[in-house]
Amino acid sequence: MKKNQLFSVLMASALLVSVGEASVYAAAGPGSGKTPTVKTSAKAAVKVKEGVKAWTVNGAQTTFKTVDAGGYKLYSISQLAASLGASIANESGSLVLKDRAGLHTIKLKAGSKSYSLDGEKRNFTTAPTVSGGKLYVELSAIVYGLGGELFGSPLQILGAARPQGEFDTLHWAADGTVLANLEGETAQVYKFAANPGSYGLFSSDERASDFSVSADRRYGAFTDETGLLYVIDLTSGAVKPLGTDTATKTDLTWSADGTSIYYIQGDKQEKISQISVDTGTVKELLADKVENKSELRISADGKRAVYIVNITGSAKNDADSTEDSLTIDYSKAGEQLYQLDLATKDAKPAALTTSDDNKLYPEILADGTVVYLSADPEGKTANALKTVKPDGTAANIALDIEVTWAQAAGGGIIASGTAADGTSRIYSVPVSGSAQELFRTKADISEVSVSADGGKLAVITGGKLVEIENGKAVQLTR
Template identity: 45%
Template sequence: MKTSKVLGMILASVVVATTAMAPSAAAEAGHKTAAAKTSVSQLKVVNQSVVIDGAQVSLKTVSVNRVVLYSLRDLARGLGASIKQSGAELTVTDSQGMHAVTLKAGSKGYQVDGVNAQFTVAPQSVQGSLYVEPTAVIDALGGEVLPGTSELRSTGRLSGQFSSPWFNAAGNVIVSQDDAETAQLFKLGSNGQSELFSDNGNLIGATLSPDLSTAAFTDENGALFLINTGNGIVKKLGSDTTVKTDLTWSADGKKIYFIQGDKQEKIAYISLDTAQVTEVLADKVENKAEVQVSPDEKKLVYFVNVTGKAETDKEGTEESLTIDYSKAGTQVYSLELGKKDAKPVQLTKELDNKLYLSLLSDGSAAYISADPDGATDGSVLKLISADGTKISNLVADVDVVSSRAVNGKLVILAEDANGSHLFEVAPTGAKTEMYSTKASVSEWALAKNGTIVLIEDGKVILVQSGKSTELTK
């Protein structure tokens, strides 16, 4: 719990919000200190502007041997902590009652939750107030000084590896912690404050409703569930337990479409008001995936993953078994809804790997094409015209990692020699950069107000009005 002089000097130039309880002047008075190399009478009290939890406040400081100490009373008020006195000792407790720091004037030794620690500079009593090393106290109370900044937080950020970010209707970020012993999803605020949202591992990869108020997911038995993204309340939808994958909501939020069956051979939807499952397509073609539905629900597009064809002799011996991969690959199909006897139409023929299918508002469909043989560098964003007669390269000058239609926009994550980029892509292929970083971005989500959340090297990054904030560490 030692505080470096450098951090102490950084804190002298910062910005803090005030809340909570603080001791009376008498609670800090009466402590005489022998300040090393500096007479207490020579210490000058200076008001500093500090930021805590995004709010600004002025608090008193003194400098001892170039280490800046903060008024414990002011610091506790800003952190929402309380202070109690017992003889010569003061005990500072965080607002949640989880951590306690016991210290006294003139003594470098202090305790954090009963464990001994040492200040670099002993707390100083000046003009009836006690002054302490801020970083040591903040860390001890479960808070944090953001590295490279002058911002303080009363609650430290979560630490670990995170994935699967999404926004709820209130604008909070929901993420999964990958390195936890058990599945855990956390709700993060814009300042990095966090709370456990759910420990249900089936929620990872849940599909959000258009208004972001509800997420749909299935359990290991195929049952479908809905969770309120605000309060975390879960309810079961219907009693059907057939295998359901690739859930996608209708634009009006009244239906959830999905791939159905043990071999992903069907397409169906469930109505939220009746919980009735309705079959849309059952052509016995297996390995369907990524079903997408148009806003007017007149058209579906989906992938079919074609696998190798096994061949053997009449006896079916193992030695004669061969697998023909000449036609293996992923193909895009479309289906007109509401048209009697409509048949699926194959829109592609190339044997490239195809990922991230999106059905756009004009009826065209976009997907990422990756060369299975590595003959070309990177992946290309391709566009299938609305009538299905033309396929063209929409973005080919960067390596396209993922793509998604969000809020009526086609957005891609791409990489080049300069790092990772998030672009909005126009129907002409023109790109508008939304975010750029030299770090490696693996996942992202976009809120309706334009706020972005990304996973950079396992950390959760929030981007608002061009400013990025690390929500985790």
């Protein structure tokens, strides 16, 4: 044998741990009480520096055994598998790891940089190393290979990587989870817990891509293309029809006690009706033939409805109704707020506003005050929050942002918008007292949802879903 051939053989023997020299005896899965061990000859052992490293794994503190090999920190494979919920087994001389859901498989050998992930060939930066009868591997390759993620600052390990994509249509459920739609060709509603990586597919029902949520956050209501109303359980995802009425329904709004759902009815949004959640019985509340109603709100005591009417121009012509004489009067056109006394039989709607500003997001506060977002139709002045007292007294709410969204919460209002420095901010605005800043970011805020108690926010900012509590923001998607 030539000298260079002999040298190659000796080097291979020193650096690699062959299947014949090292056997890994591993449990079939985590929690079995067995720890994978490696038997290796003295000739194959590699001198390494042993140590420990603490990580937060799925919210729990875990200390891993480590070795420094070739300037790279490797981690105990048995500890990694157990913390990630993965199984370990020996198959034909290779060590095989599978994630809990059975979606990913890693096959590797001690001493070899080459490994496979879901059947595709990959390479470690540093080969898996044996020390003290234990096998040590690269952290990132194993975590990501098994569907996990290294996340946050400081870094922590997630057993399941956060979902990636654009999300919208946020809702809170009674169990403290957030429901959000993943944008795409098919309907996918995901449910997110507060811990990153804790999520799952909630619904793929196209009809339930958006819904109105009950005050207790237990149920959602939506209609299908025929106008039939459905209720979805926000815990189980179960869907059931409510009644048999197929009239067009928009602006679904739950009563505070969850016994009724109010809505605007008709192809021209000309009526207001309510349906019993228990019986499916429909009751017509208003049919004044005024079209283009929207943004229906019901007071907590159920005695008052507030809504917006989009008033269009009125046509005028002469007695002969000639085409040349036809004119459109836009002097009274615009959006106006109306209120309806639901406690008085045959009550007539009363106008709350006469101003020419556009009106969005009306809310009824506990004292009867109506708050809404006012927008200049010509864009000459910044958007602002305005209030209208039951007696018609109007006022502005002073905030250092141009308001883009508002919602009732905790007896007051949560509002978001853009400040003069370009930052996006969210404020809590009480019925009385000063506004309190809840969150600030340099990214755009496109959507906000408030938990039932008003203590948490779900926000779409920079295209990502973020949960905010006590000023602390946790990003739930990538």
